[in-house]
Amino acid sequence: MTLEMLVYAAFFYVFAFCAILLAICAVVTKRILRSAVYLMGVLLISAAFYVMLNAQFLAGVQVLVYVGGIVVLLVYAVMLTQTSQVLETLPSRIRNTLGFFVGVGFFCFSLWCIFNSDLTLITINSKNINLATQDIRAIGKKLLSTERGGYAVAFEVLSILLLVSVLGGIVLARKISPGETSPKETHVG
Amino acid sequence: MLASIFNSPYFYPSIYHWLVLSSALFSIGIYGFLTRKNAVGILISLELCLNSGALNFVVFDYFRGNHIDGKIMALFIIAVAAAEVVIAMAIFVGMFKHKKTIDVTEMNQMRN
Amino acid sequence: MQVSCLVFLPLLTAFLVIMTPRRFSYLIRWISVFGTGLHLALTIMISFLFWAEAKGDGELLRTSLVFKLHLVEKISWFDSLGIQYFVGIDGISLTMVVLTSIIIFAGVLASWNVKERAKEFFALLLILVTGVFGVFVSFDLFLFFMFYELAVLPMYLLIGIWGTGPKEYAAMKLTLMLLIGSAFILVGFFALYYGSGFYTFDLIKLATANFPVDFQRWVFPMIFVGFGVIGALYPLHTWSPDGHSSAPTAVSMLHAGVLMKLGGYGALRIAVFLLPEGAKYWGLFFMGLTTINILYGSFGAIWQKDLKYFTAYSSVSHCGFVLFGISALNFMGMKGAVIQMFSHGIMTGLFFGLIGMVYGRTHTRIISEMGGLARVMPWLATCFYIGGLASLGLPGLSGFIAESHVFLGGFFGHSLQSVGQSGALMKTFTLIATLSIVVTAVYVLRGLGRVFQGPIENAEFANLEDAMLSEKLSTGILVVVLIVVGLYPSILIDVIEPAIRPVLNRLAGGL
């Protein structure tokens, strides 16, 4: 065990423990704002994981987009719906236990499956490592290439998806000018 | 004794460790999804799940894949998550206008 | 070419009826009468053609294992799935086609005074008949099933809209039970389709596939019970009393007269023909069941207050004869079953037609309220009595021919092991079944006596008028047919016998 590996392992365990602790807190806290913050913590740690798995560019994107964008959006939502002050009450006994059992069940099943199937390890060989260094260029090239392995089509589809979500967001949440009649409850017969 | 732990073959974080970690996160996400009352809380736990999925992809990419596809997939997952959150937020806000609360348990006007 | 236009002529008439505007309700009736009349003529022409062609069939079929069809038309439809439009005529189908065309002609004549929404009524009736004709002449299982569904579905609307009494309930129950029956048949057909290994629905081709014995043992009851539902097999007959009593005249004539024969026809043509081993295995069980069917129907009829329920129960008992004959699995039994199908079809058609006419006049069907109508409507009374005597099996009328065949068939047992243990059991079943001729006599005379004979109870029946011309014509035809078949049965027997031969040869192990 080289020193470097030792440090690597130490980092892994520390970060893993923190991630799981923060996740549990995010899920359990009563105040919604606090849970958003905990979520931010988990995301940052996972960015660190990405670095450990030498996906540096991804870590950057994660921090920028995920933490910067989505979490902020979550906070806005909390502000807009004025639920930050309101203390969220505990879920009913049954729902809680049921949820717990399902969560634990899921976890045990996945563990059982993981440890029963033989994931033959592809040892880290040299070729992979140097590749990792210029990963951004490779990602960029693969992203837009139209040959066999490329994802140009997916890229275009993603752009449309984002456009639609923005359009949808606007349509659904735009303010109705006070002039119009308030939306009356209508049922189709 | 400590040394023995450090040198044992299972100490260094192999693929199994990563997978356990990501499925732990996923399970916590699911638990959160099933028990939080606040709609945003549900969203948060969903983000947890998606993030653990992305992590899973990167892990598999690192250990078994060709070191690029997994990352691209993670990238796309982040983008899609963003799109979802936008739409979810819009609907929550719309919901809030009517019910003055986004407590999911009260939204059962249509049932049986 | 003739058989296809035989099947689709009623559809054409229905189309014409739909085209005529609603105002000319009189014209609608004339079109449908003319259509069905033309159809009757066509049927007679075809039967002559058949006689000409089928001259030599008697000996030819003595040993053959497959039906000898005439006027065959075969056009491929979905050939990748082995489905084709395969239509033909043999002895049994011809009998059934003649029966149906007579009944529909009489039915249309009998429903001369249907006033509201006459257009849809006649159109649906004719569509129903197309389905029935299709079933009797089709030799491709898919086509058979298609026409079978076509025959069952208009029934819902016909009873639902023009019926009387609890019509929705009766219509819904009838349609659903028949369709559950057809669900069983569908599964059976698929079993045949895949079990045979030929991947074809063609009946003749399937006949050459020898199905393994235990396969036959579970498919046979599936198909037999499926057809049993519409053939009023014992526990599954509950739809028929309600269905018949709340259906309008023409519909219950057609239904009891013809549709219930689909069950017997299908059971004979498909279940027994394709799966002889299964038939032998289950023969005794169904024979016992149908014995109950026969007695149950006749005892039930004694107690009925309403005339239509009375006839419905009697037709349950007579349909029991049909299935009894088939499950006897020998030459006389099956031949008797086909004759009974024909003769009972005519009889019940006559009965329901007459009940409709009586109801048209007295507006009541309760037996105890009516009395002494013979004085007022002698024609209807005589026809009713002839029908009644035919149903209790008076020699000289067609009822006796059928019943004697079925009883002798049941008593003489399998052509193979007539003596053994199953032979004795079959004899006891037959003897129990013969008790029905007494019980039938009791309820027929009791019912008719109370309705037609004795003094006229309530005064306003005194000045009812007798049958109109159209009604006289319709009942007249049916009575003449009953008497002709009764006096000179070999008209029917010479046609049916060659067609039964193949089924018998397969049963006798000639696989």
Next chain:
Amino acid sequence: MQNFINIFTHGIFIKHAWFVLAVPFLSFVFVGLVLRPLSKKASGLIATLSISVTTLFVYGIIAECFLMHRVPSGAAWQVPWLRYQDGLSATLGVLVDPLSLLLMCVVTTVSALVHLYSIGYMRGDEGVGRYFAFLNLFTFSMLGLVVAPNILQIFIFWELVGVSSFLLIGYYYEKPQAVAASKKAFIVTRFADLGFFIGIFILGYYGFQSFSRLGPTVPQALSPFDFAYLTSPAFIEFFKHETYMIFGLSIFSLTLILVFMGACGKSAMFPLHIWLPDAMEGPTPVSALIHAATMVVAGVYLVARMFPLFVASPEALGLVQCVGTFTCLFAATIGCTQDDIKRVLAFSTLSQIGYMMFALGVCHGGNTLGYTASLFHLFTHAFFKALLFLGAGSIIHALHTNNVWEMGGLVKAMPITHLTFLVATLSISGIPPFSGFFSKDEILLSAFINHQYLTFVIALLVAGLTSFYMFRVYFLTFWSEAKWHGHVHKPQEASWTMTLPLLLLAVLAAISGFTPIAKWIFYTKSQVESHRLFFVPVFGVLVAAFGFLLAMLFYTGDRKIVDHVVLKFAWMYGVIKHKFYIDEVYLWITKKVIFRFIAFPVAWFDRRIVDGGVNLAAWVTRKTGWLLRFLQTGQVQTYGIWLVSGGLVMLLVLLTL
């Protein structure tokens, strides 16, 4: 004259024997469809004409046979009618042999006379066309029954006879009792026919099995149903040794008992006799024809036709004898107490048929004289019983009442009826010169020869009773003081159409005793003339005379003796008057037992259980649907739980399978 005789020598009549059946059928169709609505008189005339032509034709056949001194044994004419199976088919034909000739002669003669009589009797009625059509139908079916060469044809015409009697009894369908009587008659006979039908099955079954082997040996047999085959010694031998036993009886005797059950129904023997007295609701000529001369003897004819089989089974013949004797006594006792003239005659018919039955029955004692005696009695009884009925008919026609006590003093008012009625009464009571004496004497003789002494004694007693009740009716109707003075028009003799048949029948009743039946009809020729015991007829006459005196004592003077006797035996008299309450027992059985405990539960069961079953299935689907509906709680998170846990369960399913 000579050429007139040699017409009969060419055998034309026998060759065209189908003519006997064709004419009545054609006239039935013609009268029924064409003439009935047109004119009453024409239909009456045509019907009578056709039957008389048939009668003459039958006489032609008899003359032909008589002149050629031999009677052809096989069926004169056969046409295949209904093919059941390769070896089994039913044919329609005419069998001409001594037995069928005798019956044909009786049936056609009586029928012709009744037709003639009916023209007068039914003059005023409005349904006359229908009446004559049915009468013709009845004659046709009776003739069909009599000439049947095979057992299936007998059954077919057996049913047709039953139906035509049903139609004729129910002729006055206005009257509820007539409707009930016709329904009762048909159902009871139908029940008996069930036994006959099963008998035919078993015979046909064993016949079919053995036909391939034994068929060729029997000359005349065409199919297993033919009498020639059934009564052939080969078949009897085969059938007798069939070992199959049911209820302790061999199949052979069981079949014969079943056939006898059919015969009982039609001839109204003891257990199934209840329909005959009620059948008097029909018009009197009908009773005369059907319930005196023809239909009721069909049972005797059947037993006679199957006699070789019966002889081979002692149990069957024993039963025939018992039933015959008991009915004879039973009916005679009731006959004495009836008030309605037609009921008296009905019971007397019952008792006379009882005579014929037990005459056949005693033959199991060895000597088959009874066979000839019974048929001889059948021959004579037909004429004088028809005469009695027609006489009663003309009385009723004149006085419009059936009750014997309301009649009286008709000696001068209706001389011809009185004379003919007297002849018939003398004949039935067995007074020497008349036919009744000869046939009854033969029966008594056959009973005595076969050592059936109990039957012999009962027969004598019944002979006495017969003469007693017949003379009771005679004295009450003709000699007691007239009670009809009050009526507006006084009774007088009817028109010639009614009186001529009476006279003819009277002549026949008188001379028919002398016809040499024994020469033609016998089972074993040797036993017929074997011995003549003189004391049997003497006892018969003595007993008859005693009955006559008793009746004269009771009924000529005033009525106090009768009242005194009635008072003394009041209870017994009441029971006998009500026919031992057997009708009520039957009624109770059908109404209470069959309808209430079988028909009602079946109908109820069908409506509640079987129907209920279907509705239950519908209710179950609806209820599950209703329950499952509440699965949708509206909580998003419950849906989430369902979704994930569903996935996990799916995983379990996949892993385990």
Next chain:
Amino acid sequence: MLPEIIVLITAFTLMFVDLFLKRETRYFLMGIPLGGLALAFISVFFLSNRKSFGGQFSLENIDLWLKVFFILCAFVIAIASFSFILGESKETCHKKQIYSFEFLTILLFNLSGMLFLVSARDLLTLYVSLELSTLPLFILTAWKRDALSSEAGLKYVVLGALASALLLLGFSIFYGLTGTMDLVLIGRSTNVSPLFWFASVLVISAIGFKLTLVPFHMWAPEVYQGAPTVVTAYLSVASKGAGLVLMFQIFFRIFGASISSFYFAIALLSALTMTLGNVVAIVQENIKRFMAFSAISQAGYLIMGFLGGFHANSQAVLQGLSRTHPLIALSMMIGLFGLAGIPPLSGFIGKFFLFSVAASSGFYWLVAVAAINSVISLYYYLRIVRQMYIEPVLETTVFPMKLSMGGLLGSLVVISVLLGLVPVFYETILWTWKN
């Protein structure tokens, strides 16, 4: 790629033109989407099966017909939605909503997502196009912005996100097991280990969600009830079609070899879905909830097609899809029950093929259950027929049907009857299939 591009171009032009034109004159705007879709419809036939974009986007014959199916559905829904958009129908609740042509743009984007889904050949494109074909539906469901619609939208979003998370995890495991993103390669190389089962279950639950199979169907009733009628129609037709395509891609590409081990699971799912769908549909009062459950039972029939082999079943699935689906759902959804009287005939033939596939692999018990269920489904068809014909006609519960709508649906009915009898449509599919 041609149809997708055309659809996108129409969507963008519609969006821009909508911005610039005044509210009243926008009436003639309807022409753009219809014209665009017609063009796309024609363009599909010019493509022969060649791969472009380096195999990311390939087109085989079956996809040809699937695309035709999607475009046809979108075309019909577009026509149907005009009355909704232009505010004549009672549903549009307030002024502001009127002339909002965004509805159609989002619809077109959704359609493009489905078209991409059909030709996706690797995990990434599959995932993204799946997202593109579900996210717009969340928006459309919550379109009316009233209490019911928003609640429906919320539930749909939340559960949809959960389903996509599960799908994601499944895909990641597949990627992990095989190391490649390409579907076909994954299909070839998978070794059957517990993790593979775990991943397939996750994917099946996502498919189950989209196809409303029983344990995953809970969202359907509320969403169908809450969403505007046109969207409900679209949901039950197109989104179910998309679910089928997803199942098609997954089952025949990824599971390829080991599909037979899934037969029992599919049969179980199908039986459960059919029975629950039919049984609960009987007791529903609300018309749209009733439609939801009847659509659920339809899904049960459809997946029976997957019990046969690749070739046998694809015709059956297509038959089932084209027959049972558009006609019944459409005519029901838009409330024209008049046409409901005919489904048994045309539906019958579609179902017949599906049953035959199930019977071919020996699932006779399933065919029996399916036949009984079709009887139950007939029960409520007949109830509707009764409402129309037998009961005295109540006030028309359906909003006035414009000529265009009537004409369209009438023609669809005729097509359906013809499809049943005339074999030409069916034969051509077979022909294209063969070569």
